[in-house]
Amino acid sequence: MFPWFAVGHITPYLHLSNELAKRGHKISFFLPRKALILLENLNLHPNLITFHPLTVPSVATLPPGTETASDIPFSDSPFLAAAMDLTRPQLEVSLQAMRPDFIFYDLAHWIPQVARPLGIRTVCYNVVSAAAIAIVLVPAREVTQGKPCTEEELEKPPRGYPSKTVVLRGSEARSLIFISLPSGDNITFHGRGTTAMRECDAIALRTCQEIERDFCAYISSQYGKAVFLTGPVLPEPDMKMLDEKWAEWLGQFKPGSVVFCAFGSQHVLEKGQFQELLLGFETTGLPFLVALRPPIGTNSVEEAFPKGFEERVRGRGVVHGGWVQQPLILSHPSVGCFVNHCGFGSMWESLLGDCQIVMVPHLPDQILHTRLLADELKVGVEVEREESGWFSKESFCRAIESVMDEESEVGLLVKKNHAKWRKVLVSPNFMTDYIDRFIQNLQELQMKN
Structure with a gap:
């Protein structure tokens, strides 16, 4: 296993490793x-899953000690990609000694x-959605360094793309400009992405x-090769107890009444947008628990x-600037709404x-995941944004109220669809x-000449 150096990529690779090791x-x-220290407790089969820590070479454009995407803003990801590429000699030596049957990688x-x-x-x-791969990493969308996509090109889904709803709208397409920029x-x-899929034995x-x-099916047709599916690959329910602090706080409120908000390990809001979000929570009048990183330019929430x-908001609202047990909080009976960035x-x-x-x-793949849930499956609601890309406290409050109001037509619809899925x-x-089935696919691939 050799995933991209981001916790959001490494973790699902480890979940898949646990499933393979279980068998x-x-x-x-x-x-x-650095990632090993964070994630080694998620290794459920240490007798079969062996971690091999890599020394991430220094790159002049990165802050000293950078090892994962969580250490840097998204705009610095190309420099981390260069650092990842410099680990190639370490991989070559190990692979020559190990000679595994398969190597899994992404970028x-x-x-x-x-x-x-x-x-x-x-x-x-x-480990991102098929929709995100289909709209961004298709061979037909030829993009080379020195020939960036125009905004007009980015606003159009590639030819044959199979959805009219899971798309980027208007100015959102500009966020795809990163695909034509250097990455290493x-x-x-x-x-990088198209070469990775074109040259592999299987996607x-x-x-x-x-x-x-x-x-x-669209991705398979674009690359002319098999596409194997693993399913969502989520971990078994964590049997650890929820921290007493959160269990006690959540226990004050009636079932399904608390709104929980988390945006992942990488996303950091600007201060003004962070404040707008908190004011939106306040306006709802509902109890809430927000777990976000401190906004840009601050040391604490x-x-x-x-x-x-x-x-x-004392007594009904808490804003926490550190890590929380997200799956356990979501499974608490008092929590009735999950506000998130729609990472995969x-x-x-x-x-x-x-x-x-x-x-x-926030990011292009998250926008596409959101459209899949909000517009295609109709299981949730997307917060409306202004043309600038920012959301107001009013739009934020409106989205929460639309799903939490027991009389709301929208709330009843998404609840019904969500239950079905x-x-x-x-x-x-x-x-x-x-x-x-995935393991069977691998075994059949291995038997081919």
Whole structure:
């Protein structure tokens, strides 16, 4: 396993490793030292999953000690990609010694060059949605360094793209400009992603046919090769107890009344937008728990509070600037709404939970995940944004009220649809069958000449 150096990529690779190890397979997992310290407790089969910490070389354009995407703003990701590429000699030495049957990777486009001479099969395993892959990383959208896409080109989905609703709208398409920018030395993000999928033996996606069938078929047709699906690959329910602090606080409120908000480990709001969000929560009049990183330019969430906010919401609202046990909080009976950025992990947690879903996406893949849930599956609501991309406290409050009001037509519709999809996803053997089929796909691939 050699995922992109971001916690949001490494974690699903580890969840898949746990599923493979549960069935007796042996895994060597390459990751930065810093990520190992964060995630080693998620290794459920240390007798079969061995971590191999990598030394991430220094790159002049990155702050000293940078190892993962959580250490830097999104705009610095191309420099982290350059650092990842510099770990190639470490991988080459290890692969020559290990000679595994397969190597899984996503953005390290050079892996097939290293693996092929050693007889190692390569699987490009993407942990974002098939929709995001389909709209961004298609060979037909040729983008090379020195020839960036125009805004007009970016606003149009690629030819044959299978959806009119799961799209980027208007100014949102500008966020795709990153695909034509350098991502490491002498390669663009688009070049990195398309090369990774073009050169591999098989493409794998962390999704299921029931949700993204048409997108998977489109990707298969674009690259002319098999697409293997793992299903959502979510961990077994954590049997650890919720921290007493949160259990006690949530226990004050009636079932389904609390709104919980979290935007992942990477997303950091600007101070003004952070304040607008908190004022939106205050306006709802509902109890809320917000777990967000301190906004840009601040050292704590408290120093960014709107004037008088803390006093006005005391007793019904908490804003926490650190890590929380998200799955356990979402499963608490008092929590009735999950406000999230719709990263792919949060998207699946939303679908598998009982809470109403409100989405505030930031990155292009998150926007596409949101459209999939809000416009195609109709299981949640997206917060409306202004042309600038910002949302107001009024639009934020309106989105929450639309799903939390028991008389709301929208709330009843998304709740009904959500229950229907959740029933499919939690049906007996749904997840297990996907993993078993995936392993069968790998075994058949291995037998080919």
